[in-house]
Amino acid sequence: MKKPLVAALLALVIAGAGAAPAVAATEPEAAPPAVQAVDFAGTVSLSNCSGSVVRMPGSEDDDPALVMSNGHCLETGFPAAGQVIVDRASSRTFGLLNAAGTRVATLRAAKIAYATMTDTDVSLYQLTTTYAQIRNSYGIGALTLGDTHPVAGTAITVVSGYWKRTYTCGIDGFAYRLKEGQWTWKDSVRYTSACRTIGGTSGSPVVDNATGKVVAVNNTGNEDGGRCTDNNPCEVDANGTVTVRAGINYGQETYQIVPCFGLDNKLDLSRSGCTLPKP
Missing domain, CATH: 2.40.10 (Thrombin, subunit H)
Known part of the structure; x- marks a missing residue:
């Protein structure tokens, strides 16, 4: 979960505000072009x-x-x-x-x-x-x-009020089940690797750049390649196959809140x- 853990704070002090959590080295992806600016208002x-x-x-x-x-x-x-x-x-x-x-x-x-x-x-x-x-x-x-299911390929921005930082990337796809410790989440949004969210970004709205509507709430990421443990969620498909994506972060869809x-x-x-x- 993306609460402001001590490790995340130390990483920021040592490496600067742009530091990412300790994850397997990957090449950052180019962020999808934004259709409209997403800011901190609200x-x-x-x-x-x-x-x-x-x-x-x-x-x-x-x-x-x-x-x-x-x-x-x-x-x-x-x-x-x-x-x-x-x-x-x-x-x-x-x-x-x-x-x-x-x-x-x-x-x-x-x-x-x-x-x-x-x-x-x-x-x-x-x-x-x-x-x-x-x-x-x-x-x-x-x-x-938003009141409809988000779509893969959508350009998104994760807006953190805690850090006053934004993270821009795209929706890479969806995890049938996302398991972290004792908790299991359904149909989670998987970000492309450009959204390297850190501790303190938990709860950030995930905004569709084209519409300005909220499509998810940011909540977790696999920090160091662990398998289905706290701070290291794993994906589980409909057949029970487990996939670990080190360094990849996730949000939970919000369209299902609207009818309630x-x-x-x-x-x-x-x-x-x-x-x-x-x-």
Whole structure:
């Protein structure tokens, strides 16, 4: 998982902010050309991860805003395999960034609306402020979650509010199952090798450069070639064949979140089309 581990911090101190985690040496790929600039507006910094203010395609301006990050970025620690958290009180704070990556406000959660590390790795916090209040006070809109499955070959940008850095690459393909320690994730997004995300980028929105919509949430990568262990996820195909891709990083798709939120941005896991794991 891409939390800011000590090793990642040491690597940055020793080699500079552009350093990559220790991985097998590979030639960096040329990044796909961006159709539009992706900036930091609407992203947030957490105490240990990255995130973003997000809305559903049908969200209204007076709805309470949502912040998305990873399940493993919860202030209460990693959810266990099979655990799903809904409607848990939280007063966590988030640093709201503008387009240049400057912190312009502190947002506060009212609750954890949803969080899990089963099938996916996501947390969604409901804030004490609405989208309209954030926009009117700071001139910043939320990022919209795409409602369709991402496509291989798409040019993407991983936007880290924690490091105030972006990583541009493409969607290389999808892992049928991605296994890391006790957790297994379904249909994960595999990046091309140009996205060398590091600790602290967990929870970053993965933005489709062409549409500006969020297609995934960044969550992990194979750091040193280990097989299916913590910080070394492996891919498992439908036949059970295991593939290890040292140095390759991954995100979890977010289109399946959209059907699970209805009127007033309320979570309803019984809604038609909602396939998120239930408690």
